[in-house]
Amino acid sequence: MNLLPFLVTAWLFLAGLYGIATSRNVIHLVSCLFVAQSSTYVFLLSIGFRRQGTAPILDELPAGARLVDPVVQSLALTDIVVGATVSALILVFALQAHKKSGTLDPRRAPPMRG
Amino acid sequence: MEMTPLPVVVPLVMAAVLVGLEAIPGNHRLLDILSLATALVVLCLDLVLFDTALTNTIVYWFGGWAPMGGFPVGIAFVIDPAGAALAALAALLTVMGLLFSWHYFRAIGTFYHSLMLLFLASLQGFTLTGDLFNMFVFFELMGVAAYALTGYKIEDTGPLEGALNFSVMNSIGAFLVLFGIGLIYGRTGGLNLAWAGSWVAKHGADRTLLVAFMLLVIGFLIKGAIVPFHFWLPDAHAVAPTPASMLFSGIMVEVGLYAVARIYWTVFSPSLHFLPLRDLLLCIGLATSLAGGVMACLQRHMKRLLAYSTVSHSGMMLAGIAVLDSNALGGTLLYIIAHGMIKAGLFIGTGIILYHYSSIDEEKLRGKGCQMKMTAFLFCASGLALAGLPPFATGTGKAIIERSAEAAGYGSLSAVFLVCSGLTGGAVLRAGASVFFGVGSPNFMSAPAPTSGDREPPETTSQTGGTPLMMWIPFLLLVAGAFAAGVAPQAAGLAAQAGARFTDGAGYRAAVLTGKESMLWPPLPSAPLRWESGAEAALLAVVVAAFFLFRSPLPDRLVKGLKVVMKRGLSWLRDIHSGYIGDYVTWFMIGASIMVVIAVLL
Amino acid sequence: MRQQVRIILFLVAATLFGAVFVAAMAGLPTFGDYRGPYGDLVMQTVLKLRQAQQGVAAVTFDYRGFDTVCEESILFAAVAGAMLLMRPQESEQLSDASDQASDRSLPAPVSAVIGCGVVMFPFTLLLGIYVVLHGHLTPGGGFQGGVLLASAFYFVYLSGEYADLLEYVAGHLVTLFKVAGAAAFALMAAIPTLKGHPYMLNVMPLGKAGELLSAGFLPLYNCSVGIEVAAGFLLLLSSFLRQVLAIRKRRPS
Numbered sequence: 001m002n003l004l005p006f007l008v009t010a011w012l013f014l015a016g017l018y019g020i021a022t023s024r025n026v027i028h029l030v031s032c033l034f035v036a037q038s039s040t041y042v043f044l045l046s047i048g049f050r051r052q053g054t055a056p057i058l059d060e061l062p063a064g065a066r067l068v069d070p071v072v073q074s075l076a077l078t079d080i081v082v083g084a085t086v087s088a089l090i091l092v093f094a095l096q097a098h099k100k101s102g103t104l105d106p107r108r109a110p111p112m113r114g
Numbered sequence: 115m116e117m118t119p120l121p122v123v124v125p126l127v128m129a130a131v132l133v134g135l136e137a138i139p140g141n142h143r144l145l146d147i148l149s150l151a152t153a154l155v156v157l158c159l160d161l162v163l164f165d166t167a168l169t170n171t172i173v174y175w176f177g178g179w180a181p182m183g184g185f186p187v188g189i190a191f192v193i194d195p196a197g198a199a200l201a202a203l204a205a206l207l208t209v210m211g212l213l214f215s216w217h218y219f220r221a222i223g224t225f226y227h228s229l230m231l232l233f234l235a236s237l238q239g240f241t242l243t244g245d246l247f248n249m250f251v252f253f254e255l256m257g258v259a260a261y262a263l264t265g266y267k268i269e270d271t272g273p274l275e276g277a278l279n280f281s282v283m284n285s286i287g288a289f290l291v292l293f294g295i296g297l298i299y300g301r302t303g304g305l306n307l308a309w310a311g312s313w314v315a316k317h318g319a320d321r322t323l324l325v326a327f328m329l330l331v332i333g334f335l336i337k338g339a340i341v342p343f344h345f346w347l348p349d350a351h352a353v354a355p356t357p358a359s360m361l362f363s364g365i366m367v368e369v370g371l372y373a374v375a376r377i378y379w380t381v382f383s384p385s386l387h388f389l390p391l392r393d394l395l396l397c398i399g400l401a402t403s404l405a406g407g408v409m410a411c412l413q414r415h416m417k418r419l420l421a422y423s424t425v426s427h428s429g430m431m432l433a434g435i436a437v438l439d440s441n442a443l444g445g446t447l448l449y450i451i452a453h454g455m456i457k458a459g460l461f462i463g464t465g466i467i468l469y470h471y472s473s474i475d476e477e478k479l480r481g482k483g484c485q486m487k488m489t490a491f492l493f494c495a496s497g498l499a500l501a502g503l504p505p506f507a508t509g510t511g512k513a514i515i516e517r518s519a520e521a522a523g524y525g526s527l528s529a530v531f532l533v534c535s536g537l538t539g540g541a542v543l544r545a546g547a548s549v550f551f552g553v554g555s556p557n558f559m560s561a562p563a564p565t566s567g568d569r570e571p572p573e574t575t576s577q578t579g580g581t582p583l584m585m586w587i588p589f590l591l592l593v594a595g596a597f598a599a600g601v602a603p604q605a606a607g608l609a610a611q612a613g614a615r616f617t618d619g620a621g622y623r624a625a626v627l628t629g630k631e632s633m634l635w636p637p638l639p640s641a642p643l644r645w646e647s648g649a650e651a652a653l654l655a656v657v658v659a660a661f662f663l664f665r666s667p668l669p670d671r672l673v674k675g676l677k678v679v680m681k682r683g684l685s686w687l688r689d690i691h692s693g694y695i696g697d698y699v700t701w702f703m704i705g706a707s708i709m710v711v712i713a714v715l716l
Numbered sequence: 717m718r719q720q721v722r723i724i725l726f727l728v729a730a731t732l733f734g735a736v737f738v739a740a741m742a743g744l745p746t747f748g749d750y751r752g753p754y755g756d757l758v759m760q761t762v763l764k765l766r767q768a769q770q771g772v773a774a775v776t777f778d779y780r781g782f783d784t785v786c787e788e789s790i791l792f793a794a795v796a797g798a799m800l801l802m803r804p805q806e807s808e809q810l811s812d813a814s815d816q817a818s819d820r821s822l823p824a825p826v827s828a829v830i831g832c833g834v835v836m837f838p839f840t841l842l843l844g845i846y847v848v849l850h851g852h853l854t855p856g857g858g859f860q861g862g863v864l865l866a867s868a869f870y871f872v873y874l875s876g877e878y879a880d881l882l883e884y885v886a887g888h889l890v891t892l893f894k895v896a897g898a899a900a901f902a903l904m905a906a907i908p909t910l911k912g913h914p915y916m917l918n919v920m921p922l923g924k925a926g927e928l929l930s931a932g933f934l935p936l937y938n939c940s941v942g943i944e945v946a947a948g949f950l951l952l953l954s955s956f957l958r959q960v961l962a963i964r965k966r967r968p969s
Binding site: 122131 | 722725726728729730736739741743751752753761781783785789790792793794796799894895896912914918
């Protein structure tokens with residue numbers, strides 16, 4: 001049970017990478033990258049978790065309440081923004097490349113190799 | 115110092131302002147001038163910071179959040195001479211890139227300047243910060259600006275595919291960095307490098323922290339293009355617009371290595387097993403430099419050739435860091451600066467060729483460039499400087515690294531350096547001789563390259579008359595800069611001091627956490643520098659170039675046999691650089707798994 | 717590499733990597749037992765020093781505010797980069813955003829969808845403004861509220877036509893909003909430096925915790941981030957839509 005969030009982290013990360021390694025469609029590839037990215041959210045949030053902890057907001061708290069870590073939540077927020085923007089950019093690459101080559105398959109003979 | 119955050123804040127604000135100015139029609143000169151001025155201001159600020167940092171490590175707490183009871187709750191910029199020098203190099207290359215693009219992008223001109231400034235800001239922040247997560251944020255900003263710049267030429271599939279490979283691989287690297295940061299945060303409770311370092315110094319590094327260290331190393335080595343994580347680099351650097359390529363090869367790859375060194379010395383240096391790590395990093399560094407050198411010789415696409423030479427030199431820099439010695443680190447710093455200037459200059463050279471002929475295919479351009487006397491001279495001089503010909507600072511830096519390596523018992527490093535310098539320098543000289551002097555004929559190694567570089571999308575609207583002044587002036591300045599850095603008598607001393615301050619982890623931690631100054635004067639090594647090694651490498655480069663360009667004096671049968679044997683290996687080497695992201699991720703996984711297993715065994 | 721070889725190599729390497737990675741994570745403090753001290757130190761000081769009650773917002777915009785300045789620049793760079801890359805190629809031109817399929821007629825807009833959009837648009841807009849303004853008091857903030865603000869305009873697109881949305885995004889107004897949002901944050905943070913204080917020092921009057929105007933700069937930062945995020949996502953949306961709907965291959969003339 002204590003290992004569960006960490007197992008989920010590793011599973012999400014590796015499953016995402018597996019998807020990238022075998023992907024036949026760039027849109028699918030970007031989704032897989034996002035799956036891998038979500039492992040970092042799980043990881044960060046689970047580090048700062050506290051059993052029976054409540055949100056780190058000091059409004060009307062009962063005395064002696066346990067609070068979860070606000071720092072990792074802030075880090076995860078940054079991470080989410082980064083992930084969303086990067087995937088928007090990669091989708092643009094896919095879109096323009098599709099217009100030029102007519103396919104979304106990353107396995108086609110690439111223009112740069114060797 | 116009050117001006118400490120300005121190298122980051124000024125370009126960030128100016129980038130936003132320039133986007134606002136895009137709306138005014140017919141203003142591209144205004145954008146050019148403003149962006150150039152911004153980069154110049156940043157350069158001056160960096161030089162002032164460097165000067166100040168020479169006497170004292172600058173610690174600047176954002177928001178006034180100085181450590182509370184010894185625990186850093188805010189973000190700090192911690193500036194030592196090495197970080198400031200790299201920041202200054204980034205600003206210098208940006209200035210040169212913007213000068214070069216004076217004649218560029220007149221037709222499109224959208225957001226180019228803003229992205230260059232954002233890229234500059236990210237490089238500044240990355241080299242100046244003393245906080246792990248802040249490093250990650252700048253890493254991502256660097257990435258996002260770089261991906262967009264890579265894909266700039268949407269008229270061609272090459273840039274788009276290159277940008278895709280680049281962004282996916284670097285994002286994976288960023289995840290690993292984040293995992294490493296998370297593990298360090300969970301274990302030590304802080305995100306500040308100095309805090310984590312003092313925690314590790316007190317409690318020692320257990321398995322979790324070792325894996326965290328290795329994850330950070332892998333993540334940053336993806337940026338640093340180290341085998342087997344280097345595949346994205348030639349795809350991206352070869353297709354980006356010339357000014358972007360200058361920055362990518364000249365400084366972006368190097369800051370990945372900088373991060374590895376920074377984290378090792380500030381956090382892990384007292385408690386990590388020294389020798390296995392040194393051997394591991396030396397091995398992959400030297401393997402990278404060999405692979406990059408050979409691949410550079412196999413190219414006819416001139417920018418791709420330069421990109422592979424960057425891979426090779428990045429490996430040499432990692433080897434320089436991996437000696438784990440303050441003098442070697444100083445030498446590496448000097449080498450990074452000189453290499454950055456020379457490589458940026460060479461990219462300007464290919465940019466000038468592209469400007470004139472809309473092609474950067476060595477075979478197709480053979481003999482076309484006979485008119486370009488100035489470019490030819492600078493290009494060939496840069497080729498020799500790349501090999502390390504004294505008195506260029508590349509030679510000085512390399513000689514310092516070799517001396518320290520020999521003192522540490524790694525004499526074989528010099529031999530590998532010699533071969534790699536010869537191969538990359540030779541490849542550049544060969545391309546220069548073909549294009550500018552028309553010598554030689556298609557050779558069996560580079561002519562069959564699948565990527566030719568013919569019919570590249572042009573970067574300018576018109577190309578009439580000679581080379582514009584604004585194109586070759588930055589080239590000249592960069593080559594002269596590398597020369598001056600080698601001739602100046604203080605350069606080696608400054609490098610040694612920067613290296614000593616950088617490797618003084620305890621002093622760094624004390625400066626950040628308690629504000630204590632620790633003045634440290636480096637012990638100057640007694641052994642003299644072997645200047646000849648640079649000359650030998652340059653000579654080897656000439657021989658390699660001649661081998662490709664002229665009929666070899668060996669008997670025909672021997673040459674034929676050699677060709678058959680080499681073709682096998684070379685075609686395999688070519689095949690694994692397949693340009694397909696699935697392969698790259700698989701190579702990454704293999705390399706990463708081996709490295710984390712080694713981390714556990716350390 | 718052949719696909720099968722690649723899969724086998726990947727799986728072997730991934731198993732190794734995963735095993736080491738999980739073993740490393742097992743060395744962290746037990747799940748649910750966060751030990752601090754960073755988060756605890758923040759929560760102990762945030763009320764006293766900053767009159768703020770929302771820990772995450774205080775970390776995001778004050779303790780680690782410099783991260784957020786850079787993070788906002790990442791968003792800025794990504795939107796600028798996406799717009800740069802989505803300019804029409806040389807072989808393309810802008811045309812009317814009309815359905816160009818010749819074999820089917822334009823479907824009439826469904827009144828239920830329009831009705832939903834009309835109801836949802838002001839409501840979402842208002843919710844977005846609320847979330848931005850109360851970012852330093854309740855869960856939420858500039859980033860979350862900005863996304864809500866942008867999604868209000870998605871309802872315009874869903875319930876009407878692309879042209880309706882274009883009216884909102886027309887001209888350079890949204891770009892200017894985005895620029896203003898990005899620049900305002902970095903410039904506001906620079907105000908303390910004029911008096912010789914460190915960058916990002918919270919020099920605004922702090923007010924009293926729990927009130928709308930409290931915690932110094934936090935509400936202002938939230939607003940500028942909210943504006944930038946909303947404008948950025950709106951620009952992204954309209955650029956992607958323009959790609960699909962309005963940019964066509966240039967007809968051979």
